[in-house]
Amino acid sequence: MESSKVIHAFYTDDEILLDAVKAVKAKHHHIEEVFCPFPVHGLDKAMGLAPTRLAITSFLYGITGLAVAIWLTKYIMIEDWPQDIGGKPNFTWWANMPAFVPILFELTVFFAAHLMVITFYMRSRLWPFKEAENPDPRTTDDHFLMEIPVHNNEVELTKLLTNTGAVEINIVDKH
Template sequence: MAAKVIQAIYNDDDLVLQAVKQINGENYYVSEVFSPFPIHGLDKAMGLAPTRLAITSFLYGLTGLTVAILMMNFIMIQDWPQNIGGKPSFSFFDNMPTFIPIMFELTVFFAAHLMVITFYMRSKIWPFKKAENPDPRTTDDHFCVEVEVANHNEEALVKFIKDTGASEVKLID
């Protein structure tokens, strides 16, 4: 059974940030915030853990660099070495300056593409997935804050949320 939530609609992003801080300050739980654009500092105000996407991006870049080095070593040194412009290709390290652009490009390619895939998987954004925003106005110019009622007094919580500057407050079962 889903918990009861209160959905509060706000008109200003600064007001949302202050409201989330006030709601968390009173030991209520903000389960979700729907916003048409990112709000700086909202993750800290909600108490979310820092993201580890930068670590995965670094690992994906290392994977791309490794693939580039192994690919160029096999193709240009082992499989089909060529004497191009009087410069023989007998060693990978002798020819490394000519390989640097390819190593850079594959590092960026792997990091960028795998990060997009990781972001979509982590965010659970699948192709043809229906939108989960509770109010269509949250994709344009309004902000929605969902607060779990849990074991709190509903009337007192609704009054408190209205006092934070919400333009609309709805109780959802």
């Protein structure tokens, strides 16, 4: 595997980082990753990242949960073991549906929440015993790190990053 060089530019303020990302993108440089100790509003848009489709999957998981809840209540309470509750037997799902609303709601939320967590971990490639990809532990405390690939333009990138307010700039081999 061939190693490539990247520049790690450190920032201590999220607003300065956001302005730096915009400046680097304006010069048409590719930003590999930005490591932050907390979410920075607008950073995804500044980096040009595509919007997430997790909301669509959440909706589909909720619909799946609702369908399972409808099937479950119909099968258990109408077909398999119909019960005379309060002296008013009714053997249609539609007539009994108001009593099933809590079950329908809970299974909708249950499926959406649990399947979203699984989807998020799979999409983010976060699984048990995975080693951290964080290049510097300071990014979990009070520093922001912008990682930019180097293609024989170290001087240009270093000058640009210094002008954007980087407090530290390192050129490292990324394996």
